Amino acid sequence: MKAIRNLFDNIRPDFEKGGRLHFLHSTFEAFESLLFVPKTVTTGGCHVRDAIDLKRTMTVVITALMPALLFGIWNVGFQHYLSINHEVDFWSIFLYGLGKVLPMLAVSYIVGLGIEFAAAQMRGHEVNEGFLVSGMLIPMVMPPDVPLWMLALATAFAVIIGKEVFGGTGMNIFNPALLARAFVFFSYPSHISGDAIWISGLSGGAGVIDGFSGATPLAKAVAGHLPFSAMEVEKMFWGFIPGSIGETSTAAILLGAALLILTGVGSLRIMLAVAAGGYLTGLLFNLIGANAYMNIPAYQHLVMGGFAFGAVFMATDPVTASQTKSGKWIYGFLIGVMAIMIRALNPAYPEGMMLAILFMNAFAPLIDHCVVQVNIAKRLKRAKGKF
Amino acid sequence: MQQTIKLKKGLDIKLRGLPERVLPKCPPPLSYAIKPTDFHGLTPKMLLEAGSAVKAGTPIFCDKYNPEILFASPVSGTLQAVNRGERRAILEAVITPDGKNESKPFTPPDLAKASRSEVAEFMLAAGVWPFLVQRPYGVFANPQVTPKAIFISGFDTAPLAADTDYLVNGEGAPFQKGVDALKRLTAGKVHLSLCAGYPANNTFERAKGVEVHRFSGPHPAGNVGVQIHHIDPINKGDVVWTIAPQHVVALGKLFADGVYDVSKVVALVGPEVKKPRYYRMVAGASLSGLAEFINDGGEHKRVISGNVLTGAKVDINGYLGFYDNEVTVIPEGDCYETLGWLMPRFKKLSMSRSYFSWLTPNRQYSLNTNLNGGQRAFVVTGQYERVLPMDILPVYLIKAIMAGDVERMEKLGIYEVVEEDLALCEFVCTSKVKVQQLLRKGIDLMRAEVG
The missing domain is CATH 2.40.50 (OB fold (Dihydrolipoamide Acetyltransferase, E2P))
Known part of the structure; x- marks a missing residue:
């Protein structure tokens, strides 16, 4: 480490103001601070600071994503070999999935971080760690066969239009990863909807066994293949179903949720509120029962599709969620309500989680505004009571 | 028995170097x-x-x-x-x-007979007026204003803070005299807040003419601003004054004996102090005499007049601050730490449970001055609220200050806080926002625009 430290100290002058590589100073700073916590000391105000920083926070989120990602990689392979009816060992399955997911991760990180670095450079800021998480989330919310160029385009759109135009991480209104998904969803709908695209290799059709359907449980529900058997529900919970790479296993997602809650990095309040909103809406629809979808037992909604993944990793994004305590309850609850409403009432979209979260992202500032107004009103009332 | 006001939010930062309750002699300062x-x-x-x-x-x-x-x-x-x-x-x-x-x-007026203006004029002439700090804004009091109340905090919860009970031990008579003088200055009450956990020093317990309140909870429960918020909050147009207990004692000595005496007991504390103890010093004394009590290797230490959250960085040849009751010495943190954000960092304190300090709540730390990260935009939410036991939305207040929106600052409660009240927000901030500096900027703007 000493040698690397010396190397950084030696090349530093080139990146400082007036140096020949000054235009790369943000890049230099990003790599240096990744390897070494800077020696910056406090000036004015508090003399000591908490050990937490954004790098640590983001590391926790990435760790929490690991179970879902690893399971997703395996499941990509598993679903593929299931569709062509081959029995192979664990490592073949995993390696097939890795061959699919790794390039997607690489594309997402290279494109996203490239833009982030350039933007930080232009602004003269330090590179924000936010994309370390977004870059992992983007492939995880995509179907396994999405073309890499499409992924690159979606990532670029999400980072530039979704984030940098607002001023970078911390200033964005919409969750960048969901924005990338929405971009593909509305620009190339054939690549992210239907029955064939959720299993790698299925749309190509080579070797697929006759009559094999790649339909997700959501699609089956829309088509009226209901009710789900207990075994199907169990499969949904463990995640042995087709779907976006990271979303299928509720169990793996809950493992991640446990870490987020334990460390306090993810908001338990939002997760609970989303689950409550979804569950209660499901119950309400059970009472109405106007179509087949409405009759799905409420708890099954929570393990289907992207509900759990959205609740744990997307709705809790602190930048795009409500920021006040009571706001978080309202925000989360409405996401749950909206997601199930879109699922049950809109025949065009079997899944509602993405749109529900993006929609509530837009409304989060309004919710916070109301909460802040309540605080202001209380203070005014207190002042008036005096005279 | 009055009710205890229980505060839950906050954070006790436990540092090494708590002072022993002894009062040895220190060499007389040269300046x-x-x-x-x-x-x-x-x-x-x-x-x-x-x-x-x-x-x-x-x-x-x-x-x-x-x-x-x-x-x-x-x-x-x-x-x-x-x-x-x-x-x-x-x-x-x-x-x-x-x-x-x-x-x-000085010839003090008879407190029983003198009018309020005579008392005030005498205090102004004797140079003790700056003892009185005005809220809002945390500036010295305006003699033309009669405050609605005066507040004294009888305990200090800041990290390694001097024990207020020890500071006023045996000063019962001057403290009472000081309180009597304060009572002449306000139309309302003189409030004294004590810690609910233990009986306070007799100086406080036997004080007459004060309204006693008891608080429990972690820092900042001992901050007078937090106490005011729970006793009688400051609304727009209100003015209250605060005064530190040792200044009440000094005020008492002036009214009793006609002398200007700003000597006080001061704690020398922190992980870099050989034997943390109390010393009797005079406000403004040079600290150079304390150098011998501090660990060797001078350049990598930070000497702070005050506590680690709100104190001022001073040189070891610098001077004790007017309002400060402790001198804290901690290690500087101007060194690189390899992959620090990835390491377990057992020796560092964090309110976040992404490190392990929450498993050892009673451990004492030797924190250095490293920022532990780079400055970022606000990302993490809900952090500030956990350490501010007031009905105030700190992030929104800070954002209003960043935007320079005077009206919004007022609505969000800037009258109720000064730097020390939001110091913990700055400590816990993931994005390393300079909360105290921003707040002072906001307060200065308020004073310029509203007055």
Whole structure:
């Protein structure tokens, strides 16, 4: 480490103001601070600071994503070999999935971080760690066969239009990863909807066994293949179903949720509120029962599709969620309500989680505004009571 | 028995180097200084020239815009030098003591008979007016205003804070006299807040004419601003004053004996102090005499007049602050840490449970001054709220200050807070936002725009 430290100290002058590589100073700073916590000391105000920083926070989120990602990689392979009816060992399955997911991760990180670095450079800021998480989330919310160029385009759109135009991480209104998904969803709908695209290799059709359907449980529900058997529900919970790479296993997602809650990095309040909103809406629809979808037992909604993944990793994004305590309850609850409403009432979209979260992202500032107004009103009332 | 006000939010930062309750002698300081930078909102105007002989209580400078507010020499001796900084701003007026420590004689009015204005005029003339700090804004009090109440905090919860009970031990009579004087200044009550956990020193427990309140909870429960918020919050247009217990004692001595005596018990604390103890010192005393009590290797230490959250960085040859009751010495953190954000960091404290310090709540830490990360935009939410036991939305207040929106600052409660109340928000901030500096900027803007 000493040698690397010396190397950084030696090349530093080139990146400082007036140096020949000054235009790369943000890049230099990003790599240096990744390897070494800077020696910056406090000036004015508090003399000591908490050990937490954004790098640590983001590391926790990435760790929490690991179970879902690893399971997703395996499941990509598993679903593929299931569709062509081959029995192979664990490592073949995993390696097939890795061959699919790794390039997607690489594309997402290279494109996203490239833009982030350039933007930080232009602004003269330090590179924000936010994309370390977004870059992992983007492939995880995509179907396994999405073309890499499409992924690159979606990532670029999400980072530039979704984030940098607002001023970078911390200033964005919409969750960048969901924005990338929405971009593909509305620009190339054939690549992210239907029955064939959720299993790698299925749309190509080579070797697929006759009559094999790649339909997700959501699609089956829309088509009226209901009710789900207990075994199907169990499969949904463990995640042995087709779907976006990271979303299928509720169990793996809950493992991640446990870490987020334990460390306090993810908001338990939002997760609970989303689950409550979804569950209660499901119950309400059970009472109405106007179509087949409405009759799905409420708890099954929570393990289907992207509900759990959205609740744990997307709705809790602190930048795009409500920021006040009571706001978080309202925000989360409405996401749950909206997601199930879109699922049950809109025949065009079997899944509602993405749109529900993006929609509530837009409304989060309004919710916070109301909460802040309540605080202001209380203070005014207190002042008036005096005279 | 009055009710205890229980506060839940906050954070006790446990550092190594708590002071032992002994009061050894320390070498007499070779110089003293009175620093305009200790007083918010002061524009000093010198009243004496360098070389003048002074006594304790002799006014050295006044506020340019309120010339009746005088700032006095802490000891007798000679005004040695007036050190100036950028644009000739006065940084410190240095006094060389003559060793006699004589006070200028004052003739106190009889508190039973004197009118409020006589009491106030006497305090102004004796140079003790800056003891009184006004809320909102945390500036020295305006003599033209009658405050709705006066608040005293009888305990300090800040990291390694001097034990207030120990500071006032045996000063019952002057404390009572001081309280009597304060009662003449306000139309309302004099509030004294004590810690609910243990019986306070007799000086506090036997004080008469004060309204006692008991608080429990972690820091900042001992902050007078937090206490005011729970006792009688400051609304727009309200003015209250606060005063520290040792200044009540000094005030009492002035009214009892006619002397200007700003000596006080001060704790020398922190992980870099050989034997953390209390010393009797005079406000403004040079700290150089304390150098021998501090660990060797001077350049990698930070000497702070005050506590680690709100104190001022001073040189070891610097001077004790006017309002400070402790001198804290901690290690500097100007070193690189390899992959620090990835490491378990057992020796670092964090409120976040992404490190392990939450498993050892009673461990004492030796924190250094490293920022532990880079400055970022606000990302993580809900952090500030966990350490602020007030009905205030701190992030929204800070954002209003960043935007320079005076009306919104007022609506969000800027009248109720000063830097020390939001200091913990700054400590826990993931994005390393300079909360205290921003808050002062906001307060200064309020004073300029609203007054």
